[in-house]
Amino acid sequence: MLAGALRPRLATLVLLALVMAVVPLVAPSAFYLRVAALVWIFALAALGLTILMGYAGQVSLGHAGFLGIGAYGVAIGPAHLGLSPLLSLVLAAALSGIIAYVVGQPILRLKGYYLAIATLGFGLILALIFQSESAVTGGPDGMAVARLTVFGWRIASAMQWYWVSAGVLLVGAWIALNLADSPSGRALRALHDSEVAAAGAGVDVAARKLAAFVVAAIYAAIAGGLLACMNGLITPDAASFMHSVELVAMVIIGGLGSVLGAVVGAAFLIVLPQALTALQEYEQAVLGLLIMVFMIALPAGIVPTLRKWLMERLS
Amino acid sequence: MAEFLQLLFSGLTVGAVYALVALGFTLIYNASDVINFAQGDFVMIGGMGTVFLAAAGLSLPLAALIAILAAVAVGLLLHRLAIEPARGASPVALIMITIGASIFIKGIAQIVFDKQFHALPAFTGSEPIALGGATILPQSLWVIGGAIVLFAALHLFLERTLLGKAVLATAANRLAARLVGDQRQGHPRARIRRFRGHRRDRRRPRHADHADALRHRHPVRVERFCRRDGGRHGPPARRRGRRRPDRPDGGFRGGLYQFDL
Numbered sequence: 107m108l109a110g111a112l113r114p115r116l117a118t119l120v121l122l123a124l125v126m127a128v129v130p131l132v133a134p135s136a137f138y139l140r141v142a143a144l145v146w147i148f149a150l151a152a153l154g155l156t157i158l159m160g161y162a163g164q165v166s167l168g169h170a171g172f173l174g175i176g177a178y179g180v181a182i183g184p185a186h187l188g189l190s191p192l193l194s195l196v197l198a199a200a201l202s203g204i205i206a207y208v209v210g211q212p213i214l215r216l217k218g219y220y221l222a223i224a225t226l227g228f229g230l231i232l233a234l235i236f237q238s239e240s241a242v243t244g245g246p247d248g249m250a251v252a253r254l255t256v257f258g259w260r261i262a263s264a265m266q267w268y269w270v271s272a273g274v275l276l277v278g279a280w281i282a283l284n285l286a287d288s289p290s291g292r293a294l295r296a297l298h299d300s301e302v303a304a305a306g307a308g309v310d311v312a313a314r315k316l317a318a319f320v321v322a323a324i325y326a327a328i329a330g331g332l333l334a335c336m337n338g339l340i341t342p343d344a345a346s347f348m349h350s351v352e353l354v355a356m357v358i359i360g361g362l363g364s365v366l367g368a369v370v371g372a373a374f375l376i377v378l379p380q381a382l383t384a385l386q387e388y389e390q391a392v393l394g395l396l397i398m399v400f401m402i403a404l405p406a407g408i409v410p411t412l413r414k415w416l417m418e419r420l421s
Numbered sequence: 422m423a424e425f426l427q428l429l430f431s432g433l434t435v436g437a438v439y440a441l442v443a444l445g446f447t448l449i450y451n452a453s454d455v456i457n458f459a460q461g462d463f464v465m466i467g468g469m470g471t472v473f474l475a476a477a478g479l480s481l482p483l484a485a486l487i488a489i490l491a492a493v494a495v496g497l498l499l500h501r502l503a504i505e506p507a508r509g510a511s512p513v514a515l516i517m518i519t520i521g522a523s524i525f526i527k528g529i530a531q532i533v534f535d536k537q538f539h540a541l542p543a544f545t546g547s548e549p550i551a552l553g554g555a556t557i558l559p560q561s562l563w564v565i566g567g568a569i570v571l572f573a574a575l576h577l578f579l580e581r582t583l584l585g586k587a588v589l590a591t592a593a594n595r596l597a598a599r600l601v602g603d604q605r606q607g608h609p610r611a612r613i614r615r616f617r618g619h620r621r622d623r624r625r626p627r628h629a630d631h632a633d634a635l636r637h638r639h640p641v642r643v644e645r646f647c648r649r650d651g652g653r654h655g656p657p658a659r660r661r662g663r664r665r666p667d668r669p670d671g672g673f674r675g676g677l678y679q680f681d682l
Contacts, residue, residue, distance in 0.1 A: 165513055218512060219456055351520050358517050387532055394525025398503050401518045405510045 115283040118365055122279055126272040136264040140336075141380055143264065146271035147332050149372035150278050152356040153365060154325025157282055159354070160363025161291060162318035163298030164214065165222040168229020169326055169353050174236055174345025175202040176327030177251075177334035178243055184252040186242065191254045195331040202327030203320045210319040214312065229350050236342040248341030251334045267336045274332065278325060279365050285321075286365075294318055295363075326353075359400050361407025370408050374400075423554030430552075434561040437568035444575065451592035455504055455515045459523040465530060466492040472539040481541070495526065 129142050151173055158164050179198020183189040189197070213224045236243050243249060254261045254270075261270055285291045296304040297311050305311050334340040343349070352375055360371025378396065382389045404411045442464055449457045470488030475481055503518050510518075544563050549556035579585035590598035 159513070222456070222513075222516065354513070355517055355520070358513060388528065390531065391525050391528025394521045394523070394528055397521030398518055398525060401510075401514055401521060402503065402507045405507060405514050 115280075115287065118283060119276065119280055121366070122369065123276060126276070130265065130268060139264040139268045141377065143267045143271045143336060144333075145369075145373045145376045146268075146275040147329050147336070148353070148356065148376055149369040150271075150275050150332070151326045151329035152353055152360070152368035152372045153275070153278050153282050154322035154329075155353050156357045156360075156363060156365070156368045157285065157294075157325070158318045158322035159357055160361075160367075161286065161294040161298065162315055163294075164315060164318065165218070165225065165354075166319075166322065167222045167226040167347070167350050167354060168232070169225070169322065170345045170347070170349035171229040171232030172202045172206065172323040172326035173330035173333070173349065173353075174232055174340075174342070175205065175323075176330030177340045177344050178236060178330075179327070180254075180331040180334045181244075181249050181251045181340050182242060185249065191252050191335060192256055195254075195328065195335075198331050199324050199327040202323045206320045206323030207316065210316045211312075214315045214319060226347065226350070229345065229347060233342055233345040233347070236345055243342070246342060248339055251338055251340055253338065254332075254335040261335070271332055271336070274328065275369070278328075279369075282365050290314070290317070355397055359397070359404075359407060361409035361411075364407065364409045367407050367409035374408070426553050426555035430555055430557045430561060434564050437565045441568055441571060444572075448588070452588060453500070453504060454512070455519060456512075458516060458519040459499065459526060462523050462526040462530070463492045463496060466495055466526070468541075469530060469534045469539065472541055473534055475541065481544070 126146075130139060133139050133142065151169070155166060155169050158166055158169075176195070176198045179201060180191055180194045183194025183197065184191055187194075209228055213221065213228065216224050237246050239245075261267060285294075293304065293309045293314050296307060296309055297314055301311050330344065333344065356371035356375050357368060358371070359374055360369065361367025379389065379393060382392055385392055400408070406414075442460060445463070446457060446460050449455060449460075467485075467488050470491050471481070471485045474484035474487055477484075479487070499519075499522050503522055504515065507515060507518055543558070543560040545559045547558060547560070549558055550562075577585075579589055587598065587602070590601065
């Protein structure tokens with residue numbers, strides 16, 4: 107019985123680990139490893155968002171703001187406060203969680219489109235703060251970020267960043283998968299389906315929504331910190347509305363509420379522009395067209411549609 | 422005082438433009454339940470289209486008109502090709518479709534137009550007019566006046582024309598509007614009057630809400646609902662005697678009890 111409960115989770119993790127192990131073997135150059143590391147990092151942020159949007163059913167169109175908090179935290183800590191990058195990462199994630207806790211309480215009372223616009227506004231506020239506080243954040247030009255050193259080991263090359271981001275994503279995926287099957291996860295899915303019914307069943311709806319929001323913010327902050335450390339540079343448009351939209355697109359195109367979906371969606375939206383640079387001018391038009399086509403043709407997302415198709419084939 | 426007036430004038434000018442954009446936004450949301458993230462791109466099509474057509478040699482009003490028609494065409498295509506196939510999707514999915522459409526339109530516009538800044542000449546000169554210590558450009562007067570004319574025209578369209586009322590009806594309740602639209606009998610004005618709640622039969626008991634009506638069990642009304650709207654049989658071919666006004670509103674009246682129309 108326990109094995110039965112563990113099997114889907116284990117299968118997902120094993121599949122993910124397999125893919126992560128295979129990619130360095132087939133990657134022709136370090137550039138591909140960097141793109142893959144980018145995919146893992148954004149998959150981590152998308153994972154947090156899928157917990158909020160897929161499990162709990164809320165919308166967040168300002169999630170890149172939390173990404174920016176993590177990124178700027180990692181940048182400001184060593185530069186202005188003299189902390190080590192790793193400690194800054196932890197503190198930035200904690201700060202992001204605290205800000206999500208404080209902001210989430212009034213915002214999460216809204217529903218549907220109102221929540222979407224409220225989170226959009228919050229994301230814009232954060233982006234504006236990052237842009238205008240030039241003394242602290244370096245303004246529109248951004249600021250340089252010190253390289254991450256974990257216990258004296260400097261992480262700089264593409265291969266090292268690949269394994270670091272893959273490892274963090276694996277841990278994040280494991281946590282998300284455990285959450286899905288835990289009582290908390292079931293409470294979240296209950297309030298997704300019907301808040302009234304969940305409240306009637308004894309779920310503290312407001313607290314659960316807030317918890318999902320905070321978890322999503324922490325995931326995004328860690329992803330943002332890793333992004334900043336990997337790139338060595340952070341600019342305010344890491345927290346821009348377009349990035350928030352990209353995160354939401356990753357979650358929805360990959361599949362709402364699915365861990366693999368978050369990874370597939372992140373891969374889709376990061377690898378695709380790289381592949382589309384061959385089209386030069388038409389890149390943006392084709393990207394928009396593909397987003398539209400995928401949303402119309404596969405409204406449930408890539409991974410759930412594939413899963414359903416596989417189930418139908420195998421049964 | 423002069424500063425306040427100056428800010429007031431510029432605020433009114435920019436606000437009039439945003440109000441027009443927001444009006445389109447609200448119309449789309451009310452009719453289709455979609456938050457249209459591509460609304461700004463329609464603004465862009467109108468502006469850039471006018472610039473390029475005027476540069477190609479057309480007069481400014483004609484260029485503006487063609488650009489407006491182009492934006493209308495793009496909006497129709499967006500609805501027909503992107504929103505309608507995804508009918509019934511979750512709100513977030515619809516938002517994503519409009520965001521994808523916005524990216525697509527921006528990408529196409531960069532190819533069709535270009536990526537530079539452009540400006541159009543003012544309609545009637547650019548000599549500022551002094552007004553109460555502040556100055557206002559003639560173009561601002563055009564903007565505010567044009568916006569007021571458009572608001573009035575939209576109000577007339579929605580309140581005085583059949584198509585406009587159909588838009589309002591769809592916004593209020595899509596199913597009920599479709600029920601009224603299915604009726605083959607009745608002068609259109611009478612149909613709208615009935616939808617608006619004028620009751621023909623004052624003897625029928627009014628009920629507080631739909632549940633109340635069901636509680637009192639009006640099988641006749643239910644039967645009429647089933648008969649009138651189940652199939653597309655329409656009225657009987659031949660009528661004896663004078664043509665009696667039918668009660669096609671029974672069906673939707675049952676459904677509309679819950680609404681305050």
